[in-house]
Amino acid sequence: MAESHPASGPVTFGDADARADQMHQAIDQWLHELVNSVDEARASEAFQRWLDVQSQFHDYSHRNTLLITLQCPEATKVAGYRTWQEEFNRQVKEGESAIWIWAPLISRQCPDCGNSPSYHADSDCAYDETPPDEWDEGVVGFKPVPVFDISQTQGEPLPELETAAQGEADELLAGLLAAADALGVTVDVVSAGAWPHGDADGVCRHVDDTPHIQVQEADPAAVAGTLLHEYAHALLHDPSDTADHEARELEAEAVAYVVGRHFGLEMDGSALYLAAWSDDDADRLLERCERIRATSTTVIEAIAEQRDHTH
Numbered sequence: 001m002a003e004s005h006p007a008s009g010p011v012t013f014g015d016a017d018a019r020a021d022q023m024h025q026a027i028d029q030w031l032h033e034l035v036n037s038v039d040e041a042r043a044s045e046a047f048q049r050w051l052d053v054q055s056q057f058h059d060y061s062h063r064n065t066l067l068i069t070l071q072c073p074e075a076t077k078v079a080g081y082r083t084w085q086e087e088f089n090r091q092v093k094e095g096e097s098a099i100w101i102w103a104p105l106i107s108r109q110c111p112d113c114g115n116s117p118s119y120h121a122d123s124d125c126a127y128d129e130t131p132p133d134e135w136d137e138g139v140v141g142f143k144p145v146p147v148f149d150i151s152q153t154q155g156e157p158l159p160e161l162e163t164a165a166q167g168e169a170d171e172l173l174a175g176l177l178a179a180a181d182a183l184g185v186t187v188d189v190v191s192a193g194a195w196p197h198g199d200a201d202g203v204c205r206h207v208d209d210t211p212h213i214q215v216q217e218a219d220p221a222a223v224a225g226t227l228l229h230e231y232a233h234a235l236l237h238d239p240s241d242t243a244d245h246e247a248r249e250l251e252a253e254a255v256a257y258v259v260g261r262h263f264g265l266e267m268d269g270s271a272l273y274l275a276a277w278s279d280d281d282a283d284r285l286l287e288r289c290e291r292i293r294a295t296s297t298t299v300i301e302a303i304a305e306q307r308d309h310t311h
Contacts (some may be wrong), residue, residue, distance in 0.1 A: 007240070009236065012097060013026070013071070013100045013144070019100060019144045020143075020144050023067060023102070023144060026067070026070050036150060047254075048064060048257075049069050049073050049256050050065065050069045050289070051254060051257050051261070051292075052069075052073075052144040052261060053065050053068050053069045053073065053075060054258050054292070054293060054296065055257070055258045055259070055260075055261035055262040055296075056075065056076050056077065056262065057075075057078070058099070058258065058262060058296050058297045058300050059297065061102070061173070061293075062286065062289045062290045062293045063102060063286075063291075064101040064102055064303055065113050067099070067101050067102070068099060068101065071099045071100065072099050072148070072149050074149075074151065075099065075149040075151070075152060077149065077150045078098065078099060078101075078147040078148060078149050078150075079147060079148065079150075080145070080146070080147050080148075081146065082146065084148065084153050084155075088153075088155070088156060089154040089155050089156040090150070090154060090155030090156060091153060091154055092148045092152055092153050093152055093153060093154055094127045096148060096152040096153075098146030098147065098148060099146070099147050099148060099149060100144045100145070100146055100147075101144070101145060101147055102142040102143070102144065102145075103142065103143055103144075103145040104139040104141075104142055105139065105140050105141040105142060105143055106137055106138070106139060106140070107137065107138070107140045108132055108133070108135040108137050108138075109135055109136065109137070109138045109140060110125055110127050110135060111129075111130070111134075111135060111136070112123035112125055112127035113126065113127065114138070114140070115140070117132035117135070117142045120132070121142055121274065124261065127210060152172050163258050169219070169221035169224050169265060170220045170222035171228070171307075172220075172224050172260075172263045172264075172265055172303070173220045173223055175263075175303040175304075175307055176224055176227050176228065176231070176303060177189075177227075177307050178306040179299070179302035179303050179305070180213075182302040182305065182306070183213040183231060183234070183235065183299065183302050184208060184210065184211070185204075185210070185212070185213055185231065185234045185299070186207075186212045186213070186232075187210070187212075187213045187214075187215070187216045187227065188212075188213070188215075189214075189215055189216075189217050189223065190214050190215070190216055190217060190218045192216055192217055192218070195216045195217075196231065197214065197216070200216075201216050201218070201222070201226040202214065202215040202216065202226040202227065202229060202230045203230070204230045204233045204234050204239075205239075206239045209251065211216075211233075211234035213227065213230040213231070213234060215230065219268070221265060224260070224265060225256055225260060225265065225267065228255065228256035228260055228299065229252045229253060229255075229256040230252075231255075231299055232251065232252035232254075232255035232295055232299075233252045233254075235246070235295050235298060235299070236248075236252065236255070236291060236295050237251075237252075247288075251288060251291060251292060254292045255295045255296050255299065258292065258293075258296040259296050259299050259300055259303075262296070262300055262301075263303070
């Protein structure tokens with residue numbers, strides 16, 4: 001097994017021959033502890049650590065963000081040894097331990113069985129309609145690869161990581177409102193005096209199959225957080241499905257947390273408790289994590305595209 005676990009510190013993967021198995025086992029162990037923990041506060045902390053890492057690595061798979069969380073919970077940007085050298089003019093510090101993640105193996109694939117040419121030659125597949133050099137490329141497997149966090153390197157600074165403007169709620173809110181069309185929703189910000197929805201800060205209703213969101217006017221940070229939550233509902237949840245209400249709310253709040261933290265918004269008020277998921281097995285929890293990751297990525301990319309158009 002990998003050494004340590006999230007409750008006591010980051011894990012390490014040492015033995016090269018057993019590293020792949022260790023990585024699988026570490027993920028399974030983390031999820032098992034997360035699902036079965038009877039200490040709600042501890043479970044929430046573990047999940048929040050994953051969300052913190054996910055906000056920095058929204059384009060990584062959920063399995064890789066889990067691995068990053070396990071090994072280096074404080075990570076903010078990772079890259080390979082040579083990538084740090086050649087693209088960022090930074091050097092990994094002497095004595096630093098690698099963070100191990102999965103990297104896809106890309107090869108030409110048989111259109112019938114999906115094997116690469118080398119495996120196809122020894123398989124039972126009889127496909128021979130086109131030669132291997134005409135097959136399309138695709139992912140044929142994964143291998144462990146080492147990466148390092150920026151905190152493990154030294155050299156030229158990365159200006160894009162120091163842009164304070166990303167943390168300004170006014171700019172984030174403007175990007176959120178501008179991204180509505182790309183996300184397929186409509187949004188109204190309603191004054192407090194005209195707000196018709198009681199204690200709710202925001203609502204998402206479907207009008208002619210289009211999600212329509214209303215949020216109550218407040219300070220930009222509060223409106224941005226509410227809007228992120230309602231965007232998640234619009235993208236994640238079928239309005240006709242009213243079952244498992246608490247889990248739906250947790251998924252929406254988790255997406256809001258990831259996206260808000262990604263853009264530097266303080267999200268300390270998010271209610272990130274896993275009580276509603278305590279009966280889920282590891283596969284179901286991992287499915288929820290993937291839904292959160294995919295939805296967060298969609299919203300982050302929509303906001304980023306709007307920013308690109310305005311700068």
